Amino acid sequence: MTAVALAVTAVAALVHVYVFVLESFRWTGPRAARVFGLDAATARTTAPLAFNQGFYNLFLAVEVVAGALALAAGHRTAGAVLVLAGTLSMTGAGLVLVASDRSKARAALVQAGPALLGAVLLAIAL
Template sequence: MQIVAATFAALAALVHVYIFYLESLAWEAPATRRTFGVTEAEARTTRSLAYNQGFYNLFLAVVTAAGIVSLGIDEAVGLALLVAGTGSMLAAALVLVTSDRSKARAALVQGLLPLVSLGAVVGAVL
């Protein structure tokens, strides 16, 4: 089950690195604006907020990647980091959907892979 957990955690981390790219590096690009449903003026106004939030997503990916790497060194540390990273990703997805129901699709994209990873972690521990 650890392989399943690590695989889905890695996929979740990649999604969050992509979100980092969109929010922090490409926020005002037309394709990014379409993805997030913001106008050019809104993107200009919220650029610094998106930049900050993008790094938050990157940090979640880094913690998750550290957990994956640590699994091979110290299983307990690896699992703890994996749960911290993917648990935070899932919590962020829940906050997103509870703050705005129209963001359910985005929350699903953000939260499904971490949820599967966490389920596999539980299966590995039990």
């Protein structure tokens, strides 16, 4: 069960790494415009904010990966704490996204769904 939980949390981490790349390095490009519904002027204006936000997503992914590595190395408590802190933070961010703009429900589900599922599976496995 732990392996399944970590596989699901890896998906959550990959989603956040992808969003990091979009927000921090591709914000003014066509892919980010499609994903985030941006026009060129808004993208240029908000690029510094998106750059910073992208790194938050990266740090959450790093936290989950570090926890998974710690679990794999036999550090059960430290690993679980890192994975759960990262995935539950991802879940919280998804909830804030949908609470702030209901039209972002799909994006919030992509952001929070795998993270919450992975956290629940890990809690059951422990």
